[in-house]
Amino acid sequence: MKKPKAIKTPPTKEELANRLENVKELMEKEGLDFFVCFDPVNIYYLTNFAFYVHERPFILIIDNERLLKMVAPLLEAAHIRDRAVAELELIEYNEFPAPEGKNWYHKYQKILANNAKIGIEPSMPMEIFQKTPGKKIVSEILEEVRLIKSEYEIGRLVHASKIVSRGHKKILQLCKPDAAEFALYQEATSAMTSKIIMDIPNANFKATETTAAVWPPSISHEPHLVPNIFAKMEEGGPHVSIVQARVDGYGAEVERTFFLNSVPDKARKPFEIIMNARNLAYELLKSGMMMSEIDKKVKSLLNKNGYGDYILHRTGHGFGVTSHEAPYLAEGYDRILEPNMVVSIEPGIYIPGIGGFRHSDTVLITEDEYIKLTKAPEALEELTLKRN
Amino acid sequence: MKKPKAIKTPPTKEELANRLENVKELMEKEGLDFFVCFDPVNIYYLTNFAFYVHERPFILIIDNERLLKMVAPLLEAAHIRDRAVAELELIEYNEFPAPEGKNWYHKYQKILANNAKIGIEPSMPMEIFQKTPGKKIVSEILEEVRLIKSEYEIGRLVHASKIVSRGHKKILQLCKPDAAEFALYQEATSAMTSKIIMDIPNANFKATETTAAVWPPSISHEPHLVPNIFAKMEEGGPHVSIVQARVDGYGAEVERTFFLNSVPDKARKPFEIIMNARNLAYELLKSGMMMSEIDKKVKSLLNKNGYGDYILHRTGHGFGVTSHEAPYLAEGYDRILEPNMVVSIEPGIYIPGIGGFRHSDTVLITEDEYIKLTKAPEALEELTLKRN
Numbered sequence: 001m002k003k004p005k006a007i008k009t010p011p012t013k014e015e016l017a018n019r020l021e022n023v024k025e026l027m028e029k030e031g032l033d034f035f036v037c038f039d040p041v042n043i044y045y046l047t048n049f050a051f052y053v054h055e056r057p058f059i060l061i062i063d064n065e066r067l068l069k070m071v072a073p074l075l076e077a078a079h080i081r082d083r084a085v086a087e088l089e090l091i092e093y094n095e096f097p098a099p100e101g102k103n104w105y106h107k108y109q110k111i112l113a114n115n116a117k118i119g120i121e122p123s124m125p126m127e128i129f130q131k132t133p134g135k136k137i138v139s140e141i142l143e144e145v146r147l148i149k150s151e152y153e154i155g156r157l158v159h160a161s162k163i164v165s166r167g168h169k170k171i172l173q174l175c176k177p178d179a180a181e182f183a184l185y186q187e188a189t190s191a192m193t194s195k196i197i198m199d200i201p202n203a204n205f206k207a208t209e210t211t212a213a214v215w216p217p218s219i220s221h222e223p224h225l226v227p228n229i230f231a232k233m234e235e236g237g238p239h240v241s242i243v244q245a246r247v248d249g250y251g252a253e254v255e256r257t258f259f260l261n262s263v264p265d266k267a268r269k270p271f272e273i274i275m276n277a278r279n280l281a282y283e284l285l286k287s288g289m290m291m292s293e294i295d296k297k298v299k300s301l302l303n304k305n306g307y308g309d310y311i312l313h314r315t316g317h318g319f320g321v322t323s324h325e326a327p328y329l330a331e332g333y334d335r336i337l338e339p340n341m342v343v344s345i346e347p348g349i350y351i352p353g354i355g356g357f358r359h360s361d362t363v364l365i366t367e368d369e370y371i372k373l374t375k376a377p378e379a380l381e382e383l384t385l386k387r388n
Numbered sequence: 389m390k391k392p393k394a395i396k397t398p399p400t401k402e403e404l405a406n407r408l409e410n411v412k413e414l415m416e417k418e419g420l421d422f423f424v425c426f427d428p429v430n431i432y433y434l435t436n437f438a439f440y441v442h443e444r445p446f447i448l449i450i451d452n453e454r455l456l457k458m459v460a461p462l463l464e465a466a467h468i469r470d471r472a473v474a475e476l477e478l479i480e481y482n483e484f485p486a487p488e489g490k491n492w493y494h495k496y497q498k499i500l501a502n503n504a505k506i507g508i509e510p511s512m513p514m515e516i517f518q519k520t521p522g523k524k525i526v527s528e529i530l531e532e533v534r535l536i537k538s539e540y541e542i543g544r545l546v547h548a549s550k551i552v553s554r555g556h557k558k559i560l561q562l563c564k565p566d567a568a569e570f571a572l573y574q575e576a577t578s579a580m581t582s583k584i585i586m587d588i589p590n591a592n593f594k595a596t597e598t599t600a601a602v603w604p605p606s607i608s609h610e611p612h613l614v615p616n617i618f619a620k621m622e623e624g625g626p627h628v629s630i631v632q633a634r635v636d637g638y639g640a641e642v643e644r645t646f647f648l649n650s651v652p653d654k655a656r657k658p659f660e661i662i663m664n665a666r667n668l669a670y671e672l673l674k675s676g677m678m679m680s681e682i683d684k685k686v687k688s689l690l691n692k693n694g695y696g697d698y699i700l701h702r703t704g705h706g707f708g709v710t711s712h713e714a715p716y717l718a719e720g721y722d723r724i725l726e727p728n729m730v731v732s733i734e735p736g737i738y739i740p741g742i743g744g745f746r747h748s749d750t751v752l753i754t755e756d757e758y759i760k761l762t763k764a765p766e767a768l769e770e771l772t773l774k775r776n
Contacts, residue, residue: 054712055705055712055714074700076612079610079612079613079614082613103720120514122515123513123514123515124513124514125510125511125512125513126508126510126512127511127526129517138514138518201616201617202616205617222466223463224463224466224467225466225467226592226593228589228590229585229593230585230589312462312463313463324442324443325443332491
């Protein structure tokens with residue numbers, strides 16, 4: 001199968017109606033009368049409206065007639081009407097803190113029936129929970145529906161993947177010994193941002209972020225220690241890059257292990273082994289496979305080669321309206337891979353005194369294969385950059 | 389009183405111990421055995437460690453011996469040790485999703501006693517709540533302690549205010565008819581970012597963000613409709629600017645209503661009235677005043693002048709480790725202003741066909757007066773920029 005075409009346009013009303021349809025189906029199955037969303041990401045998924053949470057709550061409700069209602073601050077009404085694509089009834093309230101009787105929860109509680117079964121998100125905060133009437137049932141319906149991507153979402157993820165591939169290309173072009181972290185960050189994120197606004201002039205910057213960083217060899221064994229902005233690139237390697245973006249609401253990432261001018265001898269074996277682990281992950285990456293099993297087998301290969309102590313994370317995670325979400329290719333995540341899931345493949349090892357080793361790509365699962373959506377060199381030779 | 393000096397260094401262990409001391413005092417008062425923080429902002433406040441929430445929870449616990457413990461993913465351990473300043477015991481867990489028996493909540497539950505009174509945040513998500521044993525009591529202790537700023541925090545807020553004032557100066561310097569939104573954003577945020585990394589070379593970019601925007605007159609009556617990045621500045625006005633930042637963990641904002649070349653006649657009266665409302669707010673801005681009363685009186689002035697229908701938000705909000713938090717100068721927020729609170733003063737009116745009118749400053753409340761920490765022109769004359 002060929003890589004699907006990139007899509008750069010906002011979702012249609014039909015696309016959002018289909019997402020809602022999938023949620024409604026699961027609501028039937030779980031016997032829920034209402035479903036309440038508070039998580040901005042879920043609200044974005046269902047409406048195309050993005051916002052930050054301050055003291056004024058935005059709450060999206062699928063009511064017992066299966067219609068969308070949004071309880072939102074008065075001052076955001078124009079913003080919601082501008083961006084929301086879904087059919088929804090807007091119920092505005094006076095700003096919180098508000099005079100007695102005019103607060104958000106008075107309007108919120110009016111929508112929900114007292115004896116109803118109310119589905120709520122695992123992330124629902126206590127202060128919303130406490131104001132929610134009815135029999136509340138924590139439910140992962142939204143997480144569930146978001147696992148499988150529509151044709152439209154795949155098109156957006158293809159586009160997001162192109163953007164991060166472009167940012168990554170910039171990093172490999174410019175990286176040299178003594179280059180400053182901050183300069184690489186600036187160049188790569190600018191390259192992504194200008195392409196985003198070229199492709200999507202009306203991109204929603206509340207749903208857009210770009211990030212790029214390189215861990216030079218002296219710290220690449222610590223993948224979660226964010227490099228200092230004045231960190232400098234070094235001779236040799238392994239350097240480990242991260243380029244990630246949420247592009248007008250859709251996420252992707254690409255990461256590489258690379259070397260400047262030369263490859264230290266002690267780095268050759270771990271590079272080879274992590275490539276074997278990665279190849280194994282791709283061999284196993286088939287619709288129908290148990291995701292926990294893929295992770296287990298990849299880790300077992302690393303273990304057998306003596307690198308078990310240097311594993312810090314799982315083999316992969318999902319993408320969608322964020323660049324980091326379910327599903328997880330992880331021990332304990334006993335779930336089958338399905339067509340139209342999009343995941344990262346990124347086994348990694350982190351060896352003090354040698355460095356970190358990890359490639360990551362954004363990958364689409366199809367009926368009978370997979371398609372890498374991101375593009376960057378993969379082999380040691382191509383990733384040994386000559387910079388003299 | 390003179391404006392306090394800017395502080396650019398990380399907090400000391402003592403500073404963080406004092407914050408914890410304040411929390412412990414309130415725990416005693418409320419009879420709490422434990423307190424659990426999940427909100428990254430509260431965790432930052434107590435530890436100086438900043439992070440994003442993904443599927444791997446970070447949980448900070450003040451235990452029944454009043455010691456800090458943090459349950460955190462194994463792969464973040466080095467990152468926490470690098471940034472956290474507070475004395476804390478790190479309890480690492482294998483990544484979620486993890487094999488049975490090795491999950492985060494096994495370690496979390498071990499710390500908490502089953503019959504204890506556990507204080508939890510209003511924002512605690514259901515999935516953490518459900519794993520929390522004991523008698524859980526929603527408590528705003530952290531919000532409470534964060535209301536009153538220490539000398540150190542004030543120094544950081546003075547610094548953050550300087551940064552946003554610099555960004556705002558850039559906007560007023562460069563703004564002209566036909567200037568593109570995106571160019572102003574780039575120039576102002578770059579000016580702030582370069583100053584931040586100059587002042588704080590090791591600034592934590594997980595706790596740093598800068599933003600800048602101008603609403604040209606055709607949309608300035610819609611304060612929450614984010615301008616399109618290709619929006620253009622216009623002759624006349626009112627333009628409304630926003631410059632906001634979180635500078636290595638401490639927030640501030642400055643906003644102005646301004647005009648390019650000329651002031652339309654219809655804009656003069658609303659500008660004058662909003663300045664009167666603003667002056668009234670500052671007159672009332674005294675330690676000991678009820679915050680809801682200030683808002684009520686300001687709104688009453690706007691009402692009397694016939695602008696009641698154009699009010700969309702309250703008079704002010706607080707700053708601290710974020711640029712938008714409690715306290716609120718708002719009807720319904722019946723609380724006394726106290727020395728060492730830091731708030732915005734920003735009454736606003738938004739008139740379709742004319743535009744938006746709002747200045748905002750970051751303001752420190754002292755024993756017997758207030759000190760504006762941000763700096764920008766205020767009068768109509770200075771804010772009518774000649775650009776021919």
